[in-house]
Amino acid sequence: MTETSGQAVRVNVGKSGMLYDAAFAIEPDMRVFDPGFYADRARPVSAGGRNAAWFVHDRWGNGVLRKYRRGGLVARLNKSHYVWSGAENTRSFAEFRLLQFMHARGLPVPRVVAAGYTRFCCFYQAALITETLPDTRPLASVLKDMPASADFSELARACADSIYLMHQANVWHADLNAFNILVDGNNKAWLIDFDKGRQLVMTASLCDDNLNRLKRSLEKVLRQPGLVFWEHLRRFYIKNQ
Known part of the structure; x- marks a missing residue:
């Protein structure tokens, strides 16, 4: 049928x-x-x-x-x-x-x-x-390959913007982590793997839950540099509000 x-x-x-x-x-x-x-x-x-x-x-x-x-x-x-x-x-x-x-x-x-x-x-x-999203790599891989002295403000802004747009559309990501954000050659951040994702009224608490899940992932994969990146991302996210 x-x-x-x-x-x-x-x-x-x-x-x-x-x-x-x-x-x-x-x-x-x-x-x-x-x-x-x-x-x-x-x-x-x-x-x-x-x-x-x-x-x-x-x-x-x-x-x-x-x-x-x-x-x-x-x-x-x-x-x-x-x-x-x-x-x-x-x-x-x-x-x-x-x-x-x-x-x-x-x-x-x-x-x-x-x-x-x-x-x-x-x-x-x-x-x-x-x-397939051409010319993309997981955020975790991109950050690992960046030198310690690199300025990743542009990348942090791109990730923050994409997450903010998702939340504005009232979509909750069940597993927002450093491998479920892909970055292309133009530093655009793409969001993938929406298994168990849902359309919800995205309260401030739910938005924070998504961001903190990403924080834990970045810390696990990259340790201190991951936390530094997340702080940049968080500031750009707040500026969008």
Whole structure:
């Protein structure tokens, strides 16, 4: 069964379901969520991704295929299965809808290509494909490669601006960290990985929670230089208010 709503096309096949953006000439086939489908046109993402993300290339373009994986202690017992409560409640469909909402408003996020799930009785597994952001690197990598004497005010401002725009659109990021901000060659900061992200009324407390999550990540990855960078970012963020 196929349904179309705006740019989103929904395809249901047995116990599997798929959403894709009609602007992309992607095959409405669940195999597109299997890195093996792309053969030598798939390569693992080295930074982040919990060993479950691949750069892929197909006729529709270049993208990042990410299979949903659990983190923390629960991952030792269950790496990839989630409790089923309806197709629209799957992590992949929810993130697809959120990314389409954000991209339509011009926010610095990648275009979403497709989302899929496969149900197993009371559980499901899921995957998402987003368009590749060319010439980008994780914020953590960019900061690590900068000399100690470098002035990173421009980069801090770019990150602060992107986070502020997200919050102004009433979007909460569930895991804002130093690897979920990508920086391109023009020092533009892009936000990625909106798994469990939601549209909320972004109170000052929620905004601070996002910023403090990023602070902990920067401190963990870069120690004192990470905290110095975060202080710059925080000041620019406050200036936007």
